[in-house]
Amino acid sequence: MSTNNGSVHRVDANALRDFVSGVYRSTGASVDDAFVAADAMVQADLWGHQSHGVLRLGWYYARLLSNAMHATTEITMPIDAGAVAVMDGGDSIGPVVAKHATLDAIRRAKAHGVGAVSVRNSNHFGTCMYFTKMAAEQGCIMLLTTNGGPNMAPWGGLKKLIGTNPWSVSAPAGRYAPMIMDVANSGVARGKIFLAQTRHESIPPGWAIDAQGRATTDPVAALEGFILPMAGHKGYAIGAMVDVLSGVLSGSGFLDEVHGPYDPVNRSRAGHFMLVLNIEAFQPLTQFHARMERYVETIKAVPLAQGTDEVFYPGEMEARAHERQLKEGILLPTDTLSNLDRVASEAGVSPLARA
Numbered sequence: 001m002s003t004n005n006g007s008v009h010r011v012d013a014n015a016l017r018d019f020v021s022g023v024y025r026s027t028g029a030s031v032d033d034a035f036v037a038a039d040a041m042v043q044a045d046l047w048g049h050q051s052h053g054v055l056r057l058g059w060y061y062a063r064l065l066s067n068a069m070h071a072t073t074e075i076t077m078p079i080d081a082g083a084v085a086v087m088d089g090g091d092s093i094g095p096v097v098a099k100h101a102t103l104d105a106i107r108r109a110k111a112h113g114v115g116a117v118s119v120r121n122s123n124h125f126g127t128c129m130y131f132t133k134m135a136a137e138q139g140c141i142m143l144l145t146t147n148g149g150p151n152m153a154p155w156g157g158l159k160k161l162i163g164t165n166p167w168s169v170s171a172p173a174g175r176y177a178p179m180i181m182d183v184a185n186s187g188v189a190r191g192k193i194f195l196a197q198t199r200h201e202s203i204p205p206g207w208a209i210d211a212q213g214r215a216t217t218d219p220v221a222a223l224e225g226f227i228l229p230m231a232g233h234k235g236y237a238i239g240a241m242v243d244v245l246s247g248v249l250s251g252s253g254f255l256d257e258v259h260g261p262y263d264p265v266n267r268s269r270a271g272h273f274m275l276v277l278n279i280e281a282f283q284p285l286t287q288f289h290a291r292m293e294r295y296v297e298t299i300k301a302v303p304l305a306q307g308t309d310e311v312f313y314p315g316e317m318e319a320r321a322h323e324r325q326l327k328e329g330i331l332l333p334t335d336t337l338s339n340l341d342r343v344a345s346e347a348g349v350s351p352l353a354r355a
Contacts, residue, residue, distance in 0.1 A: 007199075009337060010329030011352065017042045019340070019352045020057055024093070026347040027064040028071035033096045040095035040126045045330045047318035051191030052126045055198065055336050058343050060093075060124075062264035069093060069123045069268065075100055083112035086250060087119045091267055094123035095130070098146075098272060102131040105274040106138055113281030119272040120252030124148060124261040128168030129182035129315070135276050136170040136178035139285050143275040144168045147246040147253075149260025149268075151190050151227045155236040158213055161255045164189055164227060165242040170315075172279070174289035176296050180315035185239035186227045190260075193219045193227070198335045247271040 017038045024034035037060070045053030063069040074090030075097060085104060089097035101117045108115025125131070128144045135142035148163030164184040173179045188207045196203045197219040208222030209215055216222055229235030247254030253269030260268070279288045296313050304311065325331070337352065344351040 007334050008331045009334065009354070011332050011337075012329055013042055013046055013326055015353055016045070016054060016330060019344070019349070020054060022349040023057060023061060023343055023347045024064075024071070026349055027061070029064075029093065030073070033071075033073055033093055036099055037093050037095050040130045042330070043130055043322075044127045045332070046322045046325050047127070047129075048321040048325075049127055049318070050332070050336075051189050051195045053330075054332070054340060055191065055195060056126070056261060058339050059261045059264070061343050061347065063123070063261065063268075064093075066265045068259075068263070068265050073097075073100075083108050083114050083116060085117045087117055089119055089122035091121055091123065094125035094268075094270070097122040098125040098131050099134075101272060101274050102134050102142070102144075102276075105142070105276040106135050106140055109135075109140055109276035109278040109281075110138075113278050115274075115276045115278075117274040118250040119274070120250040120269075121267075122252070122270045122272055123268040124270060125272075127182060128166050129170065129180045129318070131274075132168040132170035132180055132182070133178055136172045136180065139172060139279050141171045141277040141279060142169070144272065145242045145245045146272045147243045147258050147270055148190075149258050149263065150256045151260075152186055152229055152236065152239060153226050154240075155229065155233040158226075160226060162236065162239045162243060163258060163260070165239040165246070167238075167242050171292065172285075172289060173296055173313075174293040176293060176313075176316075177319035178315055179292065179296070179313055180318070182315075183230075185229060185235045185242060187230045187235070188227065190223075190227055193222050197223065199333055245273040249273065 020038035021034040024037050041054050064071050070091045073092045073096055076088045079086035087101050101119045105115040105117040132142040132144050145167040147165050150160035151164050152162045153159055164186040166184040168182040170178050170180040202217040203219050208227050210221040210225035243254050250271040252271030258269050259266040279285050299313050300311050341351050
């Protein structure tokens with residue numbers, strides 16, 4: 001069900017999840033794997049991160065059709081050594097591989113105090129926080145890094161070599177929603193520029209430069225050019241190190257060997273790194289929860305700057321957006337819904353229901 005509000009519509013989260021799952025099943029994915037892939041995408045929309053939500057379904061579907069991404073899961077463990085493992089995703093669906101690796105890293109952390117899983121030959125999996133939140137909900141702290149197809153030039157250069165390469169850190173926060181950081185090392189995720197293009201909006205200055213290295217607010221020119229790193233050379237350095245952790249360490253692709261979800265035919269070769277700490281190995285979990293609650297409350301009690309109504313801790317805005325949109329429906333642009341209709345037609349599934 002959806003309600004029309006000009007160029008945006010509200011769509012029921014469960015209906016959207018069922019629809020996306022049906023598209024994945026049409027390519028041969030199992031019921032369980034299709035649900036994970038759909039849930040990761042819809043959850044991004046629930047959090048308000050539409051750049052990583054169902055906007056991407058058409059790209060993933062094209063990759064499944066070409067077999068660049070395999071609909072059937074083919075995961076192996078080349079190295080299984082106590083607290084450490086290397087997982088080969090076998091070019092399987094990104095969120096499915098990442099969930100397997102996350103749960104495995106949590107299991108190892110519970111057994112050894114720390115668990116580290118290095119993943120190669122995976123695919124783009126959407127938002128990092130979808131996975132780090134799983135660890136926080138099981139009394140753990142988690143660091144997750146992943147690389148992606150090249151969008152940024154090395155600092156001072158004019159050739160795409162480095163992905164936006166996001167990373168996330170999560171921690172449980174007692175009676176509050178988990179504290180979760182999820183950031184790309186560019187000034188903005190590439191998906192946000194695609195979203196601006198979909199909405200026929202300009203992008204803010206400082207997000208990107210065109211192919212000649214000139215500042216631009218045109219999303220089309222930005223996509224043809226270069227996304228700028230956050231904080232200048234610092235974002236470049238962090239992006240490079242995330243690539244080392246994700247791609248070099250795992251034995252997967254790195255730099256321009258990695259292909260993003262926008263590429264319909266080439267293997268992704270994306271790599272991930274999952275590091276999980278079992279809080280109970282450091283201090284009683286109840287003590288940690290109490291300390292995190294005090295941490296959150298101290299942050300939120302600071303004097304407010306002019307024009308600010310409230311201070312949020314990392315992950316709080318997403319938690320609130322989730323609750324709101326779960327009740328009211330997810331706001332999706334008309335162009336995104338049109339793309340979903342196109343995918344439905346190609347996949348031979350029933351289109352997403354509208355009011």
